[in-house]
Amino acid sequence: MTNLYFVRHAHSIYSADELNRPLSERGKADAGKVTELLKNECISVLISSPYKRAIQTIEGLADIIGVDIAIEEDFRERLLAENPVDDFEHAVAKVWEDDSFSWEGGESNMVAQKRGVRALEDVLERYEGKNIAIGTHGNIMVLMMNYFDKRFDYTFWKQLDMPDIYKLSFDNLRLSEVKRIWDRS
Template identity: 35%
Template sequence: MKNIYLVRHCKASGQAADAPLTEIGIAQAKQLVHFFSDKNIDSIISSPFERAHQTIHPLSAQLGIEITLDDRLMERVLIGEDHPDWYEMLRQTFDDLDLCYEGGESSRTAMARAISVVDEILSSRAQNTVIVSHGNLISLLLKHFDKRMGFKEWEALSNPDVYHLSFDNHSPSVKRIWTESSL
């Protein structure tokens, strides 16, 4: 059986690629070390965004496992420029996976790049992998495995958040394992 732990980054100072974690986010990242202490993690893959790899760096350092940065785990670009109706636009992309706004990528395209990372993990020797990414991309990845995942579930994600995907014969079980009491 293979286990993949999808981690949404800890609290960050913004949405830019170089936005670091806040003081609260740094404390949360340290708490993730304890959270994963009994999971036998043997592989860590992260979005190259600062807030993502800062989230998992304490665990990486504790375990002596190098973080593999992977551009396929970057947050999904909804639209090429800031838009006042981005929230409603995002909601629509959960209903129409092929909807693509100018300068952005469709849900289906973003989902495919995230799934390619999972497929590589499933064919690797790693047994217990942590993937660190961003809310929209993680929700799309989860939607691939559980069609019930949608806009409301994206809204309910926390920073951080952790989902456990356990694969037995490439058929996953999906479970949210992070709660505020996990802190």
């Protein structure tokens, strides 16, 4: 079995600079909780989106287990649109209604999912039998989960916490179990 721990990044301070947007104070505190929850899971591989908020959410774990975080560009958040959208909720709902629809300059669900799943399958093959934590983002995480199980959809995405952690167990490339690890309490 290969176990992937998808870690949706903690709360961040909004800025238009997606790459360098840092965690907020609340996000930093929650990243500490992520570390506590995962430190005894025998994780030996850490991978993250290149976005600072995703890296910061798992870097405490990197310090504890003494492993560098590998950056995987394709675990970055889906590009919703070239420019900021007026109504984020509506914009996200629209792309989930039609897998091939994209806002101007953005990625459709189909395109973003293909990108994420290709990277995920590479990780599953390269690190077969290991426990891997992946620092990522809500939309791309759910799109990857949706590829393996359609119950992970827009409604599921809407109920995610920030941060959130899901353990996905794979037998080769077959998803066998999904378990939520995050507990806000």
